[in-house]
Amino acid sequence: MNHREVRRYWNGNADAWTKLARAGYDVYRDYLNTPAFFKMLPDIDGLFGLDIGCGEGHNTRLLAERGAQVTAIDISEAFIQHAKRLEEQEPFGINYQVASAVELPFADSIFDFATGFMSFMDIPETDCVLAEVCRVLKPGGFLQFSITHPCYDTPHRRNLRDENGLTYAIEVGDYFRNLQGEVVEWLFGATPPEVREGLPKFKVPRFTRTLSQWLNLLIETGFLLERVEEPRPSDETVRECPDIQDAQVVAYFLHIRARKPRAGTLFRQRPG
Numbered sequence: 001m002n003h004r005e006v007r008r009y010w011n012g013n014a015d016a017w018t019k020l021a022r023a024g025y026d027v028y029r030d031y032l033n034t035p036a037f038f039k040m041l042p043d044i045d046g047l048f049g050l051d052i053g054c055g056e057g058h059n060t061r062l063l064a065e066r067g068a069q070v071t072a073i074d075i076s077e078a079f080i081q082h083a084k085r086l087e088e089q090e091p092f093g094i095n096y097q098v099a100s101a102v103e104l105p106f107a108d109s110i111f112d113f114a115t116g117f118m119s120f121m122d123i124p125e126t127d128c129v130l131a132e133v134c135r136v137l138k139p140g141g142f143l144q145f146s147i148t149h150p151c152y153d154t155p156h157r158r159n160l161r162d163e164n165g166l167t168y169a170i171e172v173g174d175y176f177r178n179l180q181g182e183v184v185e186w187l188f189g190a191t192p193p194e195v196r197e198g199l200p201k202f203k204v205p206r207f208t209r210t211l212s213q214w215l216n217l218l219i220e221t222g223f224l225l226e227r228v229e230e231p232r233p234s235d236e237t238v239r240e241c242p243d244i245q246d247a248q249v250v251a252y253f254l255h256i257r258a259r260k261p262r263a264g265t266l267f268r269q270r271p272g
């Protein structure tokens, strides 16, 4: 499966995803991932940024709120329509465009930073995406992205729960098998039954990479690794949102910041 075939699935997901996320059921995003991402993000006030795989634009708007001038792309026309509609109602000055991360329609070296909120693991051509991001970043610019954690979002995964229904372990397996588009069906777990009724499940093609594959691709592309985080919800956050208790047991998400070297910066190439 290539990125163009992936588009069909995300177009099919866009309406239900937007409805549920905007109603507050994407609780891992709202209580864990997004707060952790923005805690790690450098000051972007006044910078030109590119948000890649922006979906309905929730996190893009938060980037704009921090003073960045943001262009945002998504391969799904349906998601971009939802994002643009909200931009018309509540303008943040965001320039939304339908485009693929694999073929960015931008000139070289024009962005100060790029972000990818939970989108890079959904694109099969990971090497092209990183090369494209590196191309459009100015020298010295940074890329920050979040993905499901390669070590715990494995082809085989099962929550092990105690007698109170609390997760105490995650069983993982098949780590080294690179899934190449196996479609999984699900809805946000926090969605109540009455809201689920009549809604189609999301159909998401999965592309798994190992941790070393991700890190080596970044290094081979020429990025300098700057910061890595594995967000974990605090006890207080879990009291507020018990649905994300399982994210205290292992790292569900991986956040990485990497920088395109300034001209003249020496960086080590992979031997061989």
Ligand SMILES: C[S@@+](CC[C@H](N)C(=O)[O-])C[C@H]1O[C@@H](n2cnc3c(N)ncnc32)[C@H](O)[C@@H]1O
Pocket (backbone or CB within 6 Å): 003, 006, 007, 010, 011, 052, 053, 054, 055, 056, 057, 058, 059, 073, 074, 075, 076, 079, 099, 100, 101, 102, 116, 117, 118, 119, 122, 123
């Ligand atoms: C899990 S959603 C995340 C959406 C959004 N960033 C968020 O945090 O809510 C993944 C997004 O990646 C987009 N996507 C998948 N393949 C893409 C590609 N090749 N180029 C750009 N976007 C892509 C999907 O359409 C979808 O909107």
